[in-house]
Amino acid sequence: MNRRYLGILPLLALLATWQAAVSAELYPPVLLPSPLKVANAFVLYAPTIAANAGASVLRVIIGVGLAFITAVPAGLLIGRYQLLDEITDWSIQVFRSIPPIALIPLAMLFFGIGDTPAIVLIYVSALWPLLLNTIFGVRGIERTLLKVAASARASESLVLRDIILPAALPSIFTGLRLAIGGGWLTVVTAEMIAVKSGLGYMILNAQMTFRTELIFAGIIVIGIIGLLGDQSIRRLRKRACRWQEGLTVSEG
Amino acid sequence: MSAFIECIGVGKTYMAKQGAVEALRGINVRCDEGEFVCLLGLSGCGKSTLLQMIAGLELPTTGQIIVAGRELDGPSPATSIVFQDHGLFPWMNVLSNVAFNLKARGVAKADRVARAEEMLSLTGLSAFASRFPHELSGGMRQRVGIARALTTRPRALLMDEPFGALDAQTRGHLQTELLQIWSRQRTTVLFVTHSIDEAVFLADRILVFTPRPGQLAAEVVVDLPRPRVPGTPGFAEIAAGLRQALGSEGGSE
Secondary structure (H helix, E strand, C coil), X not given: CCHHHCCHHHHHHHHHHHHHHHHCCCCCCCCCCCHHHHHHHHHHCXXXXXXXXXXXXXXXXXXXXXXXXXXXXXXXXXXXXXXXXXXXXXXXXXXXXXXXXXXXXXXXXXXXXXXXXXXXXXXXXXXXXXXXXXXXXXXXXXXXXXXXXXXXXCCHHHHHHHHHHHHHHHHHXXXXXXXXXXXXXXXXXXXXHCCCCCHHHHHHHHHHCCXXXXXXXXXXXXXXXXXXXXXXXXXXXXXXXXXXXXXXXXXX | CCCCEEEEEEEEEEEECCEEEEEEEEEEEEECCCCEEEEEECCCCCHHHHHHHHCCCCCCCEEEEEECCEECCCCCCCEEEECCCCCCCCCCCHHHHHHXXXXXXXXXXXXXXXXXXXXXXXXXXXXXXXXXXXXXXXXXXXXXXXXXXXXXXXXXXXXXXXXXXXXXXXXXXXXXXXXXXXXXXXXXXXXXXCEHHHHHXXXXXXXXXXXXXXXXXEEEECCCCCCCCCCCHHHHHHHHHHHHHHCCCCCEC
């Protein structure tokens, strides 16, 4: 059997348990819809689900993208220059300890209701894992490589571009995975409070209108998109860091 | 005439947690152009530190180092260094690795590729230009390191235990190849090793270091004709003398 798809087994077991719980009428059907009813909801509400999923995904892409283009250069510089590290260390430790969700009330006060507060919150949640992992990646560089650059009298810009950046790349990808994961968690939460579209909003709305099958469908879509996002970053990392093969134990 | 590399009263003291550690004291070394000089000593005797300072990667605490007529304040363009752990960039293929030192000097791409290919052919690596370091054996990686060091036509090659991590057979091959490159390119070689046999096999002159603090204990001129054969009477005699100079702990191998 192909081991690649082994990961589906626990999910199938969960599905079977769900069906068993429905058959045993553990909860009233209006609370716990059957898998079939949820599958039907996917068909019935397909346009709604697609539109809201699209809105959520777009917000995450914009928020994480903005975080990426700020955190990666900043992290490369902080990792490279001890002085910058000493200046920023405390601030980073303070701000990264604040859960982005705690900032929702502030974000709504400053940016109202809509895309802006959601994107700001995603940005904040994606910034720290990207920044910290980039710094970590730069720190982990082999000392000899920097000596090679120094003895070749390479310019700072060449060192940053040809040595520091590629050396940190595997770690940057780890940061990106965490950032997308964190951004995805944040977007759903933010949409339940600060936005009137997206999967989070859709789920909350379904609750208020008592369509539990749509709540379940929404939750499933959130999970699947999370999985796809993670897989595509892994694949991207494998391609970009092919030189790493044989150097480290594969992270799969 | 002044020497090509000259160390005058060089000392190095590190600040460590336990206090100041004196790694080297009062080193006077002269090395003429074209010479093959080995720095021999047990680990911790400061021989690598001295090489790093001659490479301009560290500054001496006392004394001065003069390379190609100029007192060092950083790496000199007249020298190239080869490291024990080869220092190849794992994300660059062999050709890009070899061309890196020229890229750092702002040499145009076509020119640096041509020069890199020339050095690859000199070190027998032409077939591996597009490979990545992790696809190569230890001996081949070190060849790449040597090829890279040679691209800038250095007047001196500084080698920090370059063959220390290799198996005996590969090490033997590379020693012979290095002597060929040296005799063809006529560069000066300053070679750090802890192996007595390696020093006797390679060097015109051997500088013996003793530890705590690192000091120059003896200087031995090797006037055996090349290629030298370990185990022959002349070879063994010099090796025995070196073993004694290194002190009671004796050298490895």
